[in-house]
Amino acid sequence: MRTRQLLRLVPGLSRLVRSLDSRERESRLLTEECWRLANENHRLKAASREVRAKRAATEEIPLPPDVLRLMVAGTDDAEWFVTAGQRAAESLTSLLAKNGIAIDTCDRILDFGCGCGRVIRHLRHLPAELHGCDSNPVAMEWCAENLPFGAFAVNALESPLDYDARSFDLVYALSVFTHLPPHLQAHGMRELHRILKPGGVLVISLHGDALFGRLNRAERADYRAGRLVVRGGDLAGTNHCAAFHPPAFVRGAFADGFEVLELAPKGAKGNPPQDAWLLRKRGEA
Helix, strand or coil: CHHHHHHHHCCCCCHHHHHHHHHHHHHHHHCCCCCCCCHHHHHHHHHHHHHHHHHHHHCCCCCCCCHHHHHHHCCCCCHHHHHHHHHHHHEEEEEEEHHHHHHCCCCCEEEEECCCCCCCCHCCCCCEEEEEEECCCHHHHHHHCCCCCEEEECCEEECCCCCCCCCCEEEEEEECHHHHHHHHHHHHHHHHHHEEEEEEEEEEEEEEHHHHHHHCCHHHHHHHHCCCEEEEEEHCCCCCCEEEHHHHHHHHHHHHHHHHHEECCCCCCCCCCCCEEEEEECCCC
């Protein structure tokens, strides 16, 4: 018997068929939603595994003691220490790549003012010979004992660096010149210029326009005039000494002997809110 005739002959059968059709559609939609949720759950689990793998790779290296983390990061929070260091390493690599410089082609790299290895620990995968130096002997002792992929040395703030001239392809100094008075800044820049190869590059982070609002009236006048502003110069090398660098000053006296390749406002990730500067040592006769 035809289905249409059957539906007329059997009372309520039509409603039952419509109900079954509706349930079939609901079942199909439910199945599709289940597959969607399953796929999303699989994607989230995969992403979570990737995050855990990256974290595990980082945590193969021991964390420095609380007091050392506090000295270099302004907080002893372990998660921030690792995260901020990773961001700094990534922004360093990105800034170089943006300017056609592949960090993995550098033969020798120096972390100037490396503290207890906040950034250099995230560069250990590179084929380069890694070096770090700092004026804090306790931090350097910890690095030497716990970061076997690098060579670490203590440097006095006013002494020459214990490296040969023209010996590094890349030097980076993150949150270093932000805490030095003028004469030590000048000394440090001369030394970094000396140890860089001709054409070698320097990446530094500085307090710039983003912090203009924190200056007092007299400091703002100096900053607008292109003059370096320094507070607490007698506490050199600590967070109690703060230096603010107008772009005009950096492009002038500060970067003498260098070509400015890029200023990235607030581009020093992991060192907020500091500007990132990429400088290239000019060729020598």
